[in-house]
Amino acid sequence: MSNEILEVKGLKTVFTGKKGKVTAVDKISFSVEKGKCLCIVGESGCGKSITSLSILRLIPKTTGTIEEGEILFDGVDILKLDEDGIRKIRGNKISMIFQDSMTGLNPVMTIGKQVIEAIKVHSPNIDKKELEKKALSILTDVGIPEPAKRMKEYPHQLSGGMRQRVMIAMALSAGNNELLIADEPTTALDVTIQAQILKLMNNLKNENNTSIILITHDMGVVAEMADYVMVMYAGKEMEYADAKSLFESPLHPYTSGLLKSIPKLSTNPNEELFTISGSVPSLTDMPKGCRFSTRCSETCKKCFEKEPPLFDLNGHKVRCWKYEERTNGR
């Protein structure tokens, strides 16, 4: 399948702390197609950010290791590359946008300098005039008003939305991006600014055929952006499907619970909101069977004994024993 830009197989990322080993991402597999957007959804601590950091090999070496798995980017296993090899991909072919634009930018460097630096790293032979021209055009592309003036300013002089645009500009600076990983790019922003940034990312996808992995906890953003959705819970992928079938017929009790518990603009206020009881189990203290079994309302005996595998129902994958028979029947 040459249509896939990224294929992750059985990725397992482990952190070692005082209390021993914690498996933050536990053998997950997924793939991203060219020019499509995959959204990874889940609550805090479910391992969605760690997944994205693992792809770029940005896991801090002192505490974390990728124990198992393959990450195939264009057919090459990223995990087997040496430091030089990964540097050629990182920021060049795969770029990343972080959540917090204030900490993502250097506060004592002007915007222009930072963007120019990002371009220079990947194409060291361009002269200074050319660099400035290129930075200016990238900043114009991401919709920054008066880019020439902004280039001389420092991050604190820009608003949150503007800073996030600069971050996107830097991510795009290499020019031959094939995959953009955005980790909660709009969470810190207001809704009207969020709409601007999402529009910008959609343009990128449509015009440059860039693939996007968008990490978020906001189901609304998912509905807006996603072609495919992966729902994560406590380090495991629970459901993987195209956006339409996920929203219209969610299979996993966790996914449907999540969707039902969001107050929509159309929710009747006299009805009680649907709730998922309890809270996410700690990674050091996982239940034995299915990870969601402690909070699930549709459990059977098997759920507490054995972890379900990922059942494939015509491309709609789900990790729940409820669907065991439906796959066997086929």
Place this chain on the structure above:
Amino acid sequence: MEDKTLVKIENLTKNFISKKSFFGKPLSYVHAVDNVSLDIFKGETLGIVGESGCGKSTLGRSILRLTEPTSGKVIYDKTDLVSLSKEDMRQMRKRLQLVFQDPYASLNPRMTVKDLIKAPLDVFNIGNESERMEKVFQIMKQVGLTEEQLNRYPHEFSGGQRQRIVIARAIILDPEFVVCDEPVSALDVSVRSQVLNLLNTLQKEKNLTYMFISHDLSVVKYISDRIAVMYLGRVVELAEKDELYSHAAHPYTKALLSAVPIAEVGRKREISVLEGDVPSPINPPKGCYFNTRCPYADERCRKEKPELRDIGCGHMCACHKV
């Protein structure tokens, strides 16, 4: 209508000094809350929405005098809170409470749950020790905490449970009016709905009046009866919730509503993406504050400040064009 009003806010203004001269003379101000007048009715939930920096939290805090308002009146039960003496205000606080946004920062990490919830009773010297404990048990049950958790510390709890402690502490004195400042923003989706349901149940049981501050429009719609939309320190629109969501009149409200992503696929929305950013509250534009981003702005909007006026059935809007 008059007797239904619980809190009447008149021309409330809060300016923060942003720059001082060498001798301490203020040079420029941040106009955080600018001439806000609102009525809050008994037993209702008034939602306040707006983007960050629009003054919604400052408004909530000024009403309770947690930040001293610069001018204006807050009339509660026939008394003006702004002119009360410190001790009178302290007594008044029994009836006015606040739930903060961040359940991690608003609980003292060195106090047990018991002490945290009991603290208001201790402060106001209500009842003896056994009566206090009885009250604590009763409240804990109401907010869904168990007795075994009595002697634990805040770090042992998850975000949702901490917020339950914060709520328990706020309602133990049986207040009439509670300002909820983004109470669910820091919580995960699956826990958020638990806390919203709790707030709703408590309101019914205790006949509370809420002022619910949030930037999340779908949460506000779910919990509120009436909603006020703020922009740069001013209320630009105020209406019954259904009226507001179906017939938004102010261009800013319209843009805000259309920008909310909806968790349904295949529903094509008409997005009116706003250009630009919110202007600085130090130097707000002349005339209507929204004129720099408004697609309908004309000469009048740039010169004349629109007043909040009734456009029918209690639907208030501050726009020349409506």
